[in-house]
Each structure stands twice: as structure tokens, then as C-alpha cells.
Amino acid sequence: MKKIKDSTTEQQILEAAEKLFYERGFAMTHTTDIAREVGCNQALVHYYFRTKEKLFESFFKTKVQLFISAFLTAGNEETTFEGKLTRKIEAHFDILRKNPRLPFLLFNEISVNPQRVESFRANLGDMPQLLLKAFDNEIEAEAKEGRIRRIPAIDLILTIISMNAIMFIANPIIKALTGADEKEYEKMLGRRRKENVDAILRSLRP
Amino acid sequence: MKKIKDSTTEQQILEAAEKLFYERGFAMTHTTDIAREVGCNQALVHYYFRTKEKLFESFFKTKVQLFISAFLTAGNEETTFEGKLTRKIEAHFDILRKNPRLPFLLFNEISVNPQRVESFRANLGDMPQLLLKAFDNEIEAEAKEGRIRRIPAIDLILTIISMNAIMFIANPIIKALTGADEKEYEKMLGRRRKENVDAILRSLRP
DNA sequence: GATATATTTAATAGCCCTATTAATTACGAT
């Protein structure tokens, strides 16, 4: 009666949708494109996901969680503040490297369609506020020891996100400005990963 | 025979287009929307600009120049490296504040439609390369004096762009994460403007 | 193997969007 295992088709559709949403965003990805990508009939896309909007959301939600969780999990095994922070920055960078189009899509779709912030908020609850408070405390403790200057946690987080994300968001512009090809760009990425950690740690010195 | 002065209509269309392109991007802005915004017939949009694509380009070009020129003009009256850099960072931030949707649209449209990089490149020629080289020299001179550490100019510029732009690109997400309203957000912006200069200068210390 | 259910397809309704065309009005020059 019931499907035991996800037949591969539904999964395929989701994957094709992911690829195309990444490449073109929501508005410019059509259900016909998705079907063509999978090699199935366009009606199937609607059969499984009803509407394009619902398909997008089911893709979007999992990605939002992925994007956020980088900060939460990484670096907790480290003992020093500097060690923890370094690992968090690196982990964030690495997840972006694996999903280079993700930050862009995130910012884009939320901008164009502000209601999506709700799905965002619903997924996270008040975790952000708690996280910020905890982070503020850590900073305060470290500052009390005189090892770093005081800075609001939100500013530090924004700095990390922005410095890491820019390489992926601005990828085509950077290539155009610098004339770098794909290979050189990869090298830049490796350098930038170190540079970001370095610059951020320096910027925190008292 | 010839139009002496741009009749206001063409200008109005361009302005309405600008507003809507900022709000919704290219794909989701329709010529009918633009006409409605202006209060004119939709055919007029095509009468003046032929196609939606051409209309977009004529808006896009001027904006690209605006975006770039911030770096070139600002701070040249200052004498010290630190003074110059500070002014450049601030000027860049201020231009973004006046055009909060600009970086986003820039990144977005170039991502979705990579051919636009050409219009980008055509507008700028090899200015970027020259600029980078000049900046590299300034950094080297300053580093030789022991006042800052060595860093590739491209990294420094990317840091500036990313740290400044993030507040505008991620506006809705930041509001969602922090729960800030418009007023609080404005305050954050003011603080962030200072913080960016501060953090960047610190990150350069030897 | 018969029957029920799940999957897939073909066809299409209905909508909205871009761009064009042909007709109308406004306006400047002589």
C-alpha cells in the first residue's frame, strides 16, 4: 500500500531542483527544466511536490539548517577561545566551499520573498538569541583575561560570515576583476581561508 | 525635430525600473509593473527601451560605475595610508547605505547571467589591474616602514567589500536573527561603520 | 491472475508576459 522506500524519482527531482535553484534561483527555474533534467514528465514534478513553491521550500529548509549548524557543531572540542573560534571559522568556510551557491540563494530568496524569513525563524526558534548570548559571555570572559578586546558577538559573527561568504557570493566578479581562471581561483580560496582566520584573530587583539 | 530635453517620461521609466529591479531583480520585474509604477501604457516602456533586457542594461551600467568609483575617488586628499584607507572604507560604506540593494543586484544578476560580466569588464577596461597594482605598492611601502603587515591588495579589498556589503546583502536575515526592527537596524549600521574601519585597521597591524 | 494502488504520461486549460502593430493624440515648426 505505502511506498516503503523513496522511489528514486522523487529524490532525483529534488536533486535536479537543487541544482537548478542554485544555478538560476527560484524565478528562473521552471518545472519543465527540472523534469528535463531528470528525464521525466513535467507533471511528475507536481505529482510529488504539488507546487513549485512547495518544492522550493522542501529544498530550502534543509539548506538553512545546514548553513546554520556549521557554527554550532564545530570547534567545541577545542579548549581555548582562539582554538574554538579558529575551528568555527574554518568549518564555516568549508561548508561554503562545498555549497558555494548556498549563501547566495539564501540571501537572494529571502530578499525577494520576505515571507521566507518565517520559515527561517520557525526552523531556528530562539536558538539565535541563545547562541548570541552564550557567545557574548565567552567573549566577555576572554576579554576579562585581557586576551581580546570587547566586541558584540553579533559583529564578530557577521564579520566571519561576510568574510567567508564573499568569495562565493562574488565569485564571478572577483574572477572578472582579477582575471583569475578556475585554477587560480581555487588557489585564492585556499589562501583566503587562512587569511580570514588570521585577519579575524588579529582584529580581536586588545 | 529632435527632442531637446529628455521628456520626463523616459526618465520616469528608468527610475521606476531601477526601483523595481532593486526590489525584485530582473526576472521578477515585468514591463507591465514598470508601466503601472509610472502610470503609463506598457508599450511605452518598449517604445523607449525596445526590450526589457536593454532597459536593464542601461540601468545596470551606470550602477556598476557608481559602485566601483567609490574606491577610486575617496580619501585621496589624505596624507597617511591609514587616513586614506579609513576614508575609502567609509566612503564605500556610505555609498552602499544610499544604495542598499545595489551590491545584491550586482552579485545576483552577474551570477544568473554571466554574460553581464562582459559589460562589466567593458566598462572598466584594465583599471582593476592597475588599481590593484598601485594599491599593492602602497601596502608594500607602508609595510617596509613596519607600520602594517604585508597582505595582497586583493585580499584587503575583498575584506572591505565583504564587511561593508554584508549588512545590506543580509539585511533581512540579520533582522530575523537578531530580532532588530528598522530603528535598531539603523543603529547597528552606524556602529558597524565604525567597527569595520576599526577591525580592518587592527587586522593590518604587523 | 485479479485487483487495487502507485507511478507516469499526454494533453491542455488558463494565465501572464513580452513585444509588436496600427491607430490616436499632442506638439513644434513654418
Place this chain on the structure above:
DNA sequence: ATCGTAATTAATAGGGCTATTAAATATATC
């Protein structure tokens, strides 16, 4: 006032996209 050009409009062709429907095929269950 008239003629010519510019500006504007109404109407619509033509195309593409989403979503639905009804029919066909595959798959599981008994």
C-alpha cells in the same frame, strides 16, 4: 492652420509556464 514628427494608447499575437485532468502503465497484494 497645416504638416510632420513625437508620444501615447489599445489591442493583440505569440510564446512560455504552472497546474490540473484523465488515461495508461507499472507494481504490489492477495
